[in-house]
Amino acid sequence: MGRVKNLIELRTRRGPGKKSRKQAPPEVPKSVEEPEEAKKFSRRQKQRLIKRKLRKDIASQSQIPKKVKKITRKDEDDDELSLGSDGEGKEMDSSGYDEESASPKKKNLKQVVDSDSVDSAAEEQSDEDSEEEADNSEEEDDSDEEDDSEEQDDSEGEDDNDEEDDNDEEDNDDDESGSDDADEIKGFTDENKAWLTLKSEKKKLEESDDDVLPDDFAGDSSSDEESDEDSDSDDEDGSDGDDDDLLPVERAAKKLDKKLKRDKKLAEAELQMNISQKETYELPSGQEIEREVIEPPDLTLLHQRIKDVLEVLGDFNNRRQEDRSRREYLFQLKKDLASYYSYNDYLIGKIVELFAITELIEFLEANEVQRPITIRTNTLKTRRRDLAQALINRGVNLDPVGKWSKVGLVIYESSVPIGATPEYLAGHYMMQGASSFLPVMALAPQENERILDMCAAPGGKTSYIASLMKNTGMLFANDANKERVKSIVGNIHRMGITNTVICNEDGRSFPKVIGNFDRVLLDAPCTGTGVISKDPSVKTNKDMLDVQRIVTIQKELLLSAIDSVDAKSKTGGYIVYSTCSILVDENEWVIDYALKKRNVKLVSAGLDFGRPGFKRFRERRFHPTLEKTRRFYPHTHNMDGFFVAKLKKMDNELPKSKDKTQQETEETEEKDEKVKKQKNNKKPKKNK
Amino acid sequence: MRPLTDEETKALFEKLSKYIGENIKLLIDRPDGQYCFRFHRDRVYYVREALMKRAANVTRKHLVSFGTCFGKFTKSYKFRLHITALDFLSPYAKYKVWVKPGSEQSFLYGNHVAKSGLGRITENTAQYQGVVVYSMSDVPLGFGVAAKSTQDCRRTDPMSIVLFHQADIGEYIRHEETLT
Numbered sequence: 001m002g003r004v005k006n007l008i009e010l011r012t013r014r015g016p017g018k019k020s021r022k023q024a025p026p027e028v029p030k031s032v033e034e035p036e037e038a039k040k041f042s043r044r045q046k047q048r049l050i051k052r053k054l055r056k057d058i059a060s061q062s063q064i065p066k067k068v069k070k071i072t073r074k075d076e077d078d079d080e081l082s083l084g085s086d087g088e089g090k091e092m093d094s095s096g097y098d099e100e101s102a103s104p105k106k107k108n109l110k111q112v113v114d115s116d117s118v119d120s121a122a123e124e125q126s127d128e129d130s131e132e133e134a135d136n137s138e139e140e141d142d143s144d145e146e147d148d149s150e151e152q153d154d155s156e157g158e159d160d161n162d163e164e165d166d167n168d169e170e171d172n173d174d175d176e177s178g179s180d181d182a183d184e185i186k187g188f189t190d191e192n193k194a195w196l197t198l199k200s201e202k203k204k205l206e207e208s209d210d211d212v213l214p215d216d217f218a219g220d221s222s223s224d225e226e227s228d229e230d231s232d233s234d235d236e237d238g239s240d241g242d243d244d245d246l247l248p249v250e251r252a253a254k255k256l257d258k259k260l261k262r263d264k265k266l267a268e269a270e271l272q273m274n275i276s277q278k279e280t281y282e283l284p285s286g287q288e289i290e291r292e293v294i295e296p297p298d299l300t301l302l303h304q305r306i307k308d309v310l311e312v313l314g315d316f317n318n319r320r321q322e323d324r325s326r327r328e329y330l331f332q333l334k335k336d337l338a339s340y341y342s343y344n345d346y347l348i349g350k351i352v353e354l355f356a357i358t359e360l361i362e363f364l365e366a367n368e369v370q371r372p373i374t375i376r377t378n379t380l381k382t383r384r385r386d387l388a389q390a391l392i393n394r395g396v397n398l399d400p401v402g403k404w405s406k407v408g409l410v411i412y413e414s415s416v417p418i419g420a421t422p423e424y425l426a427g428h429y430m431m432q433g434a435s436s437f438l439p440v441m442a443l444a445p446q447e448n449e450r451i452l453d454m455c456a457a458p459g460g461k462t463s464y465i466a467s468l469m470k471n472t473g474m475l476f477a478n479d480a481n482k483e484r485v486k487s488i489v490g491n492i493h494r495m496g497i498t499n500t501v502i503c504n505e506d507g508r509s510f511p512k513v514i515g516n517f518d519r520v521l522l523d524a525p526c527t528g529t530g531v532i533s534k535d536p537s538v539k540t541n542k543d544m545l546d547v548q549r550i551v552t553i554q555k556e557l558l559l560s561a562i563d564s565v566d567a568k569s570k571t572g573g574y575i576v577y578s579t580c581s582i583l584v585d586e587n588e589w590v591i592d593y594a595l596k597k598r599n600v601k602l603v604s605a606g607l608d609f610g611r612p613g614f615k616r617f618r619e620r621r622f623h624p625t626l627e628k629t630r631r632f633y634p635h636t637h638n639m640d641g642f643f644v645a646k647l648k649k650m651d652n653e654l655p656k657s658k659d660k661t662q663q664e665t666e667e668t669e670e671k672d673e674k675v676k677k678q679k680n681n682k683k684p685k686k687n688k
Numbered sequence: 689m690r691p692l693t694d695e696e697t698k699a700l701f702e703k704l705s706k707y708i709g710e711n712i713k714l715l716i717d718r719p720d721g722q723y724c725f726r727f728h729r730d731r732v733y734y735v736r737e738a739l740m741k742r743a744a745n746v747t748r749k750h751l752v753s754f755g756t757c758f759g760k761f762t763k764s765y766k767f768r769l770h771i772t773a774l775d776f777l778s779p780y781a782k783y784k785v786w787v788k789p790g791s792e793q794s795f796l797y798g799n800h801v802a803k804s805g806l807g808r809i810t811e812n813t814a815q816y817q818g819v820v821v822y823s824m825s826d827v828p829l830g831f832g833v834a835a836k837s838t839q840d841c842r843r844t845d846p847m848s849i850v851l852f853h854q855a856d857i858g859e860y861i862r863h864e865e866t867l868t
Binding site: 390419420422423425426427428450474476485486487488489490492493494496498499500501502503504505513514 | 734735736738739742743745746747750751752753754755756757771772775792793796823825827828829857858860861864865867
């Protein structure tokens with residue numbers, strides 16, 4: 001008793017559960033500064049964005065409007081002082097102008113500046129400074145951020161590249177500052193000398209600081225800012241002192257040019273850095289692998305690595321590591337996929353072989369997602385339109401499955417259990433995967449034929465065949481599993497099918513029980529690699545031995561299915577082989593085997609979609625007509641992985657090379673292999 | 689698989705006649721072919737003769753079902769109709785009961801039908817008459833026995849049972865194992 005109590009205690013936990021954790025109080029943004037959009041970017045991206053934007057702004061607008069502001073102010077001064085000789089200004093302008101392609105507006109502005117600057121420089125100086133400060137203050141805020149971020153970048157960056165960038169920047173700064181100094185020395189008036197020199201010195205000092213204390217954000221940023229400010233004011237001053245030298249606007253433009261160049265360099269470096277990051281993806285070392293064996297896998301890391309390896313494999317020549325071969329990458333990829341999607345090594349190997357690298361992930365992802373529920377209308381009892389209406393009235397959201405089927409409906413959502421509605425119980429529809437319509441459509445049963453469904457349970461395909469035959473003719477539904485046969489009985493009766501005999505034979509013994517069928521449908525037992533989304537246990541519990549075993553059964557079943565068909569049938573003589581597996585071993589290989597063993601040939605399945613089967617696969621070479629078979633994949637057709645092949649029996653006689661009296665169904669796999677090898681280069685024999 | 693003995697045939701026909709009356713002969717004389725009843729593993733199957741002959745190829749052990757299963761003989765040799773026979777009962781049924789959508793579900797879970805769930809009922813249904821049950825949209829749901837005659841049904845109070853449940857199509861899910 002005490003044990004029971006303990007167990008219960010273990011199970012129930014009190015206190016704040018997951019829910020309380022999940023539902024944190026909604027966060028109200030504290031500041032308005034950061035826009036919502038920016039949050040989507042990573043921090044660095046944000047910084048880059050701001051930087052870029054700022055630079056653009058500076059390049060395009062900042063110089064002119066700023067000047068305009070100042071100058072308009074000056075214009076006012078002009079009026080007050082009633083000074084200004086345009087002619088003079090123009091002359092000077094022409095002398096000062098060299099390479100810039102300034103707008104006429106700019107020119108005018110300059111003229112004004114020049115004209116008044118000569119006289120009123122001293123008086124304006126103090127005013128201007130204060131104005132400028134006001135003007136710049138806005139700018140400062142922004143650029144402060146920028147610089148801050150830069151500095152943080154640098155301080156955080158551990159890469160060599162980063163440091164290099166840093167150095168580059170500083171170099172540039174130095175250059176600039178040097179030139180600035182020169183300008184300053186020229187341009188100073190006596191009054192300004194004192195504080196201007198001081199600032200430049202200060203700047204130098206702080207630059208030296210920069211090297212020592214890279215994480216002193218505030219000081220640095222301010223210093224940079226001040227230097228900019230300095231230079232601006234310098235320009236003004238310079239215009240005062242040396243009229244014959246460059247005009248202030250020009251100087252500013254030059255400086256901007258320089259800055260742009262520097263930015264470009266930076267951007268390039270950044271770009272290089274990014275590229276190099278991509279290129280330097282390295283496969284994990286032996287130690288890392290060892291560590292992973294011990295520790296539980298880190299899914300995000302795995303995912304990233306899968307992505308990286310896929311990228312490398314996408315452009316192998318350029319992105320590979322020199323000393324690593326493709327095989328190593330593939331090995332790593334397989335291992336990672338296996339642990340990420342939890343497949344066993346054998347199956348993931350098979351899947352990797354089957355798909356192109358780009359398709360591989362799509363397929364694996366599709367296997368994680370459930371396929372939509374589809375139902376098939378029972379045309380013996382109702383029509384699709386009526387059924388759809390009845391179900392819609394019950395609150396089911398549905399749609400026709402596609403142009404290729406007139407009886408299928410896709411269920412998107414339903415407020416009632418779709419497998420227990422009165423319509424279902426009355427046999428108006430059958431729950432059935434879209435993929436299981438296909439073999440029946442390929443079989444194309446006709447009325448009054450004799451048809452065998454060899455592996456029928458749970459009777460979905462059987463009932464579809466019966467409804468296509470309109471309850472005429474004879475339909476034999478067989479399944480080897482006694483328990484599963486019961487589901488056939490239920491479904492057949494529910495659907496109102498009366499032309500069916502249900503038996504519980506081993507399919508391999510079938511031609512002995514009853515033969516001479518017009519058509520045979522063999523939906524062979526398989527590993528179920530096409531329906532992993534339905535049954536994920538396939539991922540781990542199928543290995544090579546299982547596949548081999550099942551392939552043998554499939555081959556035997558197919559031969560016995562072919563033997564059950566009457567080649568002389570007026571309407572038929574067809575065999576449809578289908579599996580819900582995507583492995584070549586279970587599909588093309590089995591068909592190829594039958595083509596060699598029996599007088600059959602492949603005919604078009606009559607399905608206008610799906611991918612053609614493989615004519616060759618890795619080391620195997622199949623009969624060229626195998627492209628008439630059809631493959632369906634979860635990621636391309638949104639139905640279960642499926643394979644359909646339609647064979648026409650040409651002759652009841654066995655091919656000559658085979659001993660007629662011998663029963664091939666009793667052969668073992670090894671024997672088959674031997675025969676295959678002998679026949680490998682020969683074309684399978686066919687008469688007619 | 690074998691033909692029914694006289695005794696078995698009598699038991700079967702008696703039972704069937706409770707639901708479809710003299711329409712039994714329509715089951716046997718069909719324009720679209722010869723049909724017959726066959727006994728296989730205590731169960732009675734109604735099957736086209738041509739199909740029956742083919743089904744004879746399968747050994748008794750491995751033959752699970754053929755045609756339509758009508759019902760089974762109990763150990764005491766009484767015949768019991770299965771829901772699988774509904775497809776042949778409903779077209780020929782003489783007395784019918786329609787249940788309202790509300791009690792449709794209740795009937796499909798194996799419950800009797802109360803007066804409140806009764807939608808319609810064939811005139812002059814006698815008490816203990818075998819009837820086929822339909823939904824209001826004329827989908828056959830099963831069969832049962834009228835607990836009260838039509839006249840009595842009019843008078844009785846809403847909660848009293850008017851139809852005893854015998855079989856319903858919900859059994860396809862509930863009793864899939866024992867259908868055959």
